[in-house]
Amino acid sequence: MQKSVRYNEGHALYLAFLARKEGTKRGFLSKKAAEASRWHEKWFALYQNVLFYFEGEQSGRPAGMYLLEGCSCERTPAPPRAGAGPGGARDTLDKQYYFTVLFGHEGQKPLELRCEEEQDGKEWMEAIHQASYADILIEREVLMQKYIHLVQIVETEKIAANQLRHQLEDQDTEIERLKSEIIALNKTKERMRPYQSNQEDEDPDIKKIKKVQSFMRGWLCRRKWKTIVQDYICSPHAESMRKRNQIVFTMVEAESEYVHQLYILVNGFLRPLRMAASSKKPPISHDDVSSIFLNSETIMFLHEIFHQGLKARIANWPTLILADLFDILLPMLNIYQEFVRNHQYSLQVLANCKQNRDFDKLLKQYEANPACEGRMLETFLTYPMFQIPRYIITLHELLAHTPHEHVERKSLEFAKSKLEELSRVMHDEVSDTENIRKNLAIERMIVEGCDILLDTSQTFIRQGAMKHSNTIIVKHQWDSKLHSDWTLLLSGPDILYSSKEDRSVW
Numbered sequence: 089m090q091k092s093v094r095y096n097e098g099h100a101l102y103l104a105f106l107a108r109k110e111g112t113k114r115g116f117l118s119k120k121a122a123e124a125s126r127w128h129e130k131w132f133a134l135y136q137n138v139l140f141y142f143e144g145e146q147s148g149r150p151a152g153m154y155l156l157e158g159c160s161c162e163r164t165p166a167p168p169r170a171g172a173g174p175g176g177a178r179d180t181l182d183k184q185y186y187f188t189v190l191f192g193h194e195g196q197k198p199l200e201l202r203c204e205e206e207q208d209g210k211e212w213m214e215a216i217h218q219a220s221y222a223d224i225l226i227e228r229e230v231l232m233q234k235y236i237h238l239v240q241i242v243e244t245e246k247i248a249a250n251q252l253r254h255q256l257e258d259q260d261t262e263i264e265r266l267k268s269e270i271i272a273l274n275k276t277k278e279r280m281r282p283y284q285s286n287q288e289d290e291d292p293d294i295k296k297i298k299k300v301q302s303f304m305r306g307w308l309c310r311r312k313w314k315t316i317v318q319d320y321i322c323s324p325h326a327e328s329m330r331k332r333n334q335i336v337f338t339m340v341e342a343e344s345e346y347v348h349q350l351y352i353l354v355n356g357f358l359r360p361l362r363m364a365a366s367s368k369k370p371p372i373s374h375d376d377v378s379s380i381f382l383n384s385e386t387i388m389f390l391h392e393i394f395h396q397g398l399k400a401r402i403a404n405w406p407t408l409i410l411a412d413l414f415d416i417l418l419p420m421l422n423i424y425q426e427f428v429r430n431h432q433y434s435l436q437v438l439a440n441c442k443q444n445r446d447f448d449k450l451l452k453q454y455e456a457n458p459a460c461e462g463r464m465l466e467t468f469l470t471y472p473m474f475q476i477p478r479y480i481i482t483l484h485e486l487l488a489h490t491p492h493e494h495v496e497r498k499s500l501e502f503a504k505s506k507l508e509e510l511s512r513v514m515h516d517e518v519s520d521t522e523n524i525r526k527n528l529a530i531e532r533m534i535v536e537g538c539d540i541l542l543d544t545s546q547t548f549i550r551q552g553a554m555k556h557s558n559t560i561i562v563k564h565q566w567d568s569k570l571h572s573d574w575t576l577l578l579s580g581p582d583i584l585y586s587s588k589e590d591r592s593v594w
Contacts, residue, residue: 104150107135108142113215115208116145120200125167127202134212137219139189154189154199160368161216163187163209164200185209189216222366222374237389244393244416248400251412325491332489336410339482340398346475347395350388352459353468358384360454371447379437380469382427387472390420410486411499418506427472428514435466476514480507 108114111133118127119141130141130151139154164186185206189199203209320326358381365374397413442448455464483504490497 100153101149103135103138104133104140104142104153107133107138107140111135111140112219113212115212116203117141117212118202120202122197132201134215134219137221139216139219156189156216156219157221158192159216159219160190160192161187161213162190163213187213226362226366233385233389236386237393240389240393240420244397247412247416328489328491332486333405335482335485335489337402339486340395340402342478342482343391343395343398346471347388347391349468349471350384350391352457353381353465353471354385354388356457356459357381357451357454357465357468361450364450369446371444371450372441376437376441379430380434380441382430382434383423384427384469384472386423387427390417390423409496411496411503414483414503415499418503421476421507421510424472424476424510425514431469431473434469438465438469476507476511480504480511483507 113132113134115132116129117132118129120127130143131145131147132139132141134140134156137156139156140150141152142149143151166184166186183206184202184204185208186200186202187209189201191198201212203212358377361372361377361380362374364370365372365377394413394417397416398410401410401413442451451465454460455462460468483500487497487500487504490500
């Protein structure tokens with residue numbers, strides 16, 4: 089005889105009390121009895137993913153409860169009633185709304201319910217559909233990403249407001265300086281009035297001569313300034329500034345294209361696959377979706393903010409100040425470490441998922457979207473791998489055309505050094521991770537295993553066919569010899585060597 093399942097009855101009664109007071113949906117429903125086709129009217133209350141039912145609305149203790157996690161709900165037609173005539177009883181039966189709760193596994197009989205009003209029945213079905221903890225987790229993750237996005241926007245706006253405040257202070261200082269100059273000019277004008285009154289009594293010929301002299305002075309001044317401007321336009325400094333501006337414009341265009349690619353990755357693949365994983369017959373699990381895309385959505389939010397900042401700087405052209413944007417971006421680029429470290433693993437998970445025909449068919453449908461322009465999901469997953477090196481190259485070109493006395497020189501050099509340091513760390517982590525994965529793959533190929541390959545200090549060097557032999561002898565105690573069509577070369581203290589007379593080929 090099987091023992092009954094124990095549960096925390098006190099906590100269940102507390103949840104039933106909350107369901108009566110704060111339940112998502114409450115009301116009378118008719119429940120079909122298990123032993124016969126009889127219907128009993130109960131008072132139901134839905135709280136989170138637990139459905140309680142009571143004998144009456146005033147009952148303090150529940151008569152039973154159902155756990156709705158992983159369940160589905162669908163409408164069912166009204167059952168035929170034997171002996172029902174064409175009168176009012178039949179009309180009442182047709183007006184009632186029937187629906188069934190399916191528990192998604194064998195051995196559990198569906199819960200058949202009905203209510204008097206169709207609108208009430210639809211509301212019950214919608215409430216039961218949404219009573220899933222997994223859906224709440226997904227919604228919480230989406231809201232958390234939006235919250236992070238809004239926090240980043242607020243920080244950016246604070247920095248912009250601080251800069252605007254400094255500009256206003258500088259403009260107030262400039263206004264005060266101009267006021268003082270106007271006062272000085274007015275005083276000078278007052279002193280010149282007696283001299284101007286004397287000029288009115290001059291000879292007309294003298295006036296003509298002075299007018300010609302004034303015209304010549306103006307022409308010479310304009311000619312001098314034209315020469316100065318032309319000399320500057322042809323100068324190396326102006327050419328360097330033109331190239332610098334062109335690099336900035338190209339960077340903005342590249343950033344816009346990268347944000348568009350991330351948008352397609354998230355909205356064309358990640359979010360649809362996440363919805364498919366929550367379906368009744370999912371072609372892919374939520375864990376595989378997380379392994380394939382990792383933090384792609386966070387990367388998209390980050391670069392959307394950075395792109396908005398770049399466009400705001402372009403609006404202030406010809407004044408282009410970029411160092412503060414990189415100061416904001418640099419602390420957040422560490423999210424690339426996790427993405428780059430797991431990139432190879434994500435491609436491997438994607439390849440394994442493609443073995444499922446339903447998933448492969450669904451993925452090809454997404455890739456056929458005109459926005460993808462014939463590119464596969466693997467292509468979009470590879471784009472973030474090259475973003476940090478692209479920033480390094482852009483900053484290197486920008487510094488080549490930035491004078492040493494430029495106000496942004498030190499900030500851009502600091503940003504470039506930080507990006508190069510981050511790139512080296514990511515490269516080392518990817519190399520270590522790939523080395524461990526290759527050694528583990530080789531260890532799995534050996535029938536009896538190989539403890540030496542589980543040592544993380546061993547480094548994978550080369551894999552290829554061996555000349556004149558297909559046998560490798562490991563300097564370790566083995567129960568049997570290894571026979572393979574491949575030869576493995578590993579670094580370390582004399583781990584592997586070729587057999588007998590074939591040592592010379594290594």
